[in-house]
Amino acid sequence: MTHSHQPLTLVPFEPTPRQREILEHAFELVQQSGLTHLTLRKVAERVGFTEAAIYRHFPSKAALVDALVRTLGGRLLGPIRELAADLSVPPSVRLERMVRHHVGILRATGGLPIILVAEGLATGDTELMDRLRSVMSAYVGLLAGVLAEIGLPAGVPPAQQALLFIGLPAALGMQLRAFPDLALTDPQADELVGYYVRALTGAARDRAEVNP
Template identity: 35%
Template sequence: MPPAATEPLTPERILETTEEVLRRYGPTKATVVDVARALGVSHGSVYRHFPSKAALREAVTDRWLGRTVGRLEEIAAAPAQPAPAKLEAWLEALFEAKRHKAGDDPELFATYGVLLAENSGVVEAHLEQLVAQLGRIIGEGVAAGSLAAADVPAAARAVFDATGRFHDPQYAAEWRSPTIVAEFEAVTALVVRGLRA
């Protein structure tokens, strides 16, 4: 049911509706006309905020990925937790977020996959934010003497790459395996142990 016509058409309202349309029709069939229809406006009104279907899809993906980045930032910024524990918590939260997105929101997860295949700047920015958060955690550990890394940015990238099986969408089918949690815990323990000072 379209929202009340008196409600102003904002980018946020368009993005919320686009998520619903993507869930309903999937990334290949959903159109800007479908979004406009769900909003009760003309497709030209949607184009005033987002110049193309691709721009709208990227904005939805950015918003969706931003939720994960926000949760991970809470962990990265936690002042009282020691860096090794923070690193484990961060990796676990990333794995859980990706698993939930793949399982609970498959249509939007498919949109993310489409953008990844297109080498979207949104996805690149998301990955850089994640690696930067890892770098801050590892840097804190180095400063506190609990972790060792001669090159913190390189160590952050290495940790991200080493744990890719647990957050890269190309491995999403494996995340349903009954042994995946034990495998994740083994890799995480190895990575953290390797970084300990």
């Protein structure tokens, strides 16, 4: 029997100070051993709580993972929305700044979004999958809006073009996880993002107008 599900809207998670502490330790555990091996018992041990105390703040692993996704999604999408909306800046420069922010999130978290997306979409948990897709869809929509302003003569709709600009940050995130010895330095990653975006958009002229 097939069930239909309405996509979830990403509502920013506003944690209490104690929940914020728990989330930071949960982020560390996911970075180290993945989402599959995350348990409330392990989080409790890391924080120094009893497992029962963790349940007072997050009633289940699903609730904790949902908070992780919403927190990370907010860190990604909040600044991205502001960058996309800054019409005082040429669209190609806005696009470059948006991709830089995405790369910055991945590098600051050791590629954590890659783990959440890859493992989360494989869980079969429909609500988690919808939550992840809501973040990804919102991001694609913001990129597509800026790409529509640029008007690339690619013969491909902006939403599909947007996936290419998610691809570079995703590749850099996978590099951090799978090939840490080959990981780029911050200046190298910054230079590569600029080159990549300008190469795909032919936007060197816009970059000359505004120094990002």
